[in-house]
Amino acid sequence: MMTVSRWHCLLACLAIAIAATLEANDQVPGEPQSNPILIRGATIHRVDEATIPVGSVLFDAGKIVAVDVRIDPPAGCVVVDGTGKHVYPGLIESMTDLGLREILSVGETSDSNERGERNPNVRSWVAVNPDSELIPVARAGGIMIAHVSPGGPFLRGQTAVMQMDGWTVSDMNLLAPAGLGVNWESLQPRDKDAKEEAKKRDDKLQSLDDWLDEAKRYGEARTDGTIEIVSDVKLESLLPVLRRERPLFVEANHQSTIESAVAYAVGRDLSLVIYGGYDAVECADLLKRYEVPVIVAGTYRLPLHRHDAFDAAYTLPARLRKAGIRFAIAGEGLGYPGGSSNARNLPYHAANAVAYGLSRDDAVAAMTMSAADILGIGDRVGSVTAGKDATLIVCDGDILETETNVIDAFIQGRRVDLTSRHTMLFEKYKKKYSRQSR
Structure with missing residues (x-):
């Protein structure tokens, strides 16, 4: 007979198991592709070439094999009828804390910020939660890839490009580190005492200079090998940036902040990407001269300056395109109240840009090919x-239209689950109200 203490132990184990189940989504990651798959008769939005109004795409072993008007299915091929459907590359959220933050008002569910101002060694990808409830929601909106960045007041840490499906972060990892996140906007003077603010900024930049110089000496000593060097994870994490192997992803919106970031990067011979970029058009010549791309921090933003037109943020992508600046469009990423929970709205940020002057093709590219290149x-x-990679989405309409649904999706050829807590609640309450109406 089982003793009372053993019953208590069993009940405790069951409670822990149930709690663990409730805290995680129940979507099972897709199985590796085992057969060729042919999507036939769909509108193929190639992005890098002209759209095929009625065409086919064949992929096998996780890679795209062929794209054409007509493709004969090979032996063992699974044929998907794409009539009336649209095929796009998987959308890319260019800057987010998706997987690092779950519920904004519950601090225990947030792992996006590290204490202190200088944390270049922080690795965002190791903290990503593969069981986040927000990942399936983002997938349902077409987001198959996300550039995940830690937050923080200045040197935020290392960013990573993650696929939105996998059992572990190793399965999800596409590129890590992708770069080093820096909040340059924190150098923008905010108080009335401009001299004091300028001094604080100069001191911080001098401190960064000294640290990069130290990292350079550290790297040279490690390469030389003539003296024994104690490993330093913070200095080690700066080496790919110093070698231009990885860029700085610098958050900067004001003209002065953007110009300061570019001047610093040029002076130190660092690769640079601007995130935010509200005033980027005012710095167009500078950005073009040094080939600095911009990740637009969404289009649903309020004007930054009192004198701005109400639609300044809406027209920013079109103005960047006209100025000849490379850009991508992000959704509600770092610093937004909704943050990662609204990553699913990325297509609507791009659609808003179309309503204010950007072409549809450029809007799609800003969420796919341009984002990937940057x-x-x-x-x-x-x-x-x-x-x-066969990282694709199949939609029942134009991805820029709110009525459109993503009805099928693949990440490296793996068919991914498009259900989420949103769809679960929809089905639940649809049943509830259908019964009440009888």
Whole structure:
């Protein structure tokens, strides 16, 4: 007979198991592709080339094999009828804390910020929660890839490009580190005492200079090997940036802040990407001269300056395109109240830009190919091209229209689950009200 203490132990174990189940989503990651798949008769939005109004795409072993008007299915191929459907590359959220933050008002569910101002060694990808409830919601909106960045007051840490499906962060990892996140906007003077603010800014930049110089000496000593060097994780994390192997992803919106960031990067010979970029058009010549791309921090933003037109944020992508500046469009990423929970709205930020002057093709590219190129993954994803990963979405309409639904999705050829807590609640309450109406 089981004793009382053993019953208590069993009940405790059951309670822990149930709690663990309730805290995680129940979507099972997709199985590796085992057969060729042919999507036939769909509108193929290739992005890097002209759209095929009625065409086919064949992929096998996680890679796109062929894209054409007509493709004969090979032996063992699974044929998907794409009549009336649209095929796009999987959308890319260019800057977010998706997987690092669950519920904004519950601090225990947030792992996006580290204490202190200088944390270049923080690795965002190791903290990503593969069981986040927000990942399936983002997938349902077409987001198959996300550039995940830690937050913080200045040197935020290392960013990573993550696929939105997998059992572990190792399965999800596409590129890590992708770069180093920096909040340059924290150098913008905010108080009335401009001299004091300028001094604080100069002191912080001098401190950063000294640290980069130290990292350079550290790297040279490690390469030389003539003296024994004690490993330093913070200095080690700066080396890919100093070697231009990875860029700085600098948050900057004001003209003075953008110009300061570019001047600093040029002076130190660092690769740079601007995130935010509200005043980027005012710095167009500078950004073009040094080939600095911009990740637009969403289009649903309030004007930054008192004298701005109400639609300044809405027209920013079109103005960047006209100025000849490379750009991508992000959704409600870092610093937004909704943050990662609204990553699913990325297509509507791009659609808003279309309503204010950007072409539809450029809007789609800003969420796919342009984003991939800026993040350093353009050789693998971002367009429907033979040889690239079969990371695709199938929609029942134009992805820029709110009525459109993503009805099928693949990440490296794996069919992913498009259900989420949203769809679960929809089905639940649909049943509830259908019964009440009888």
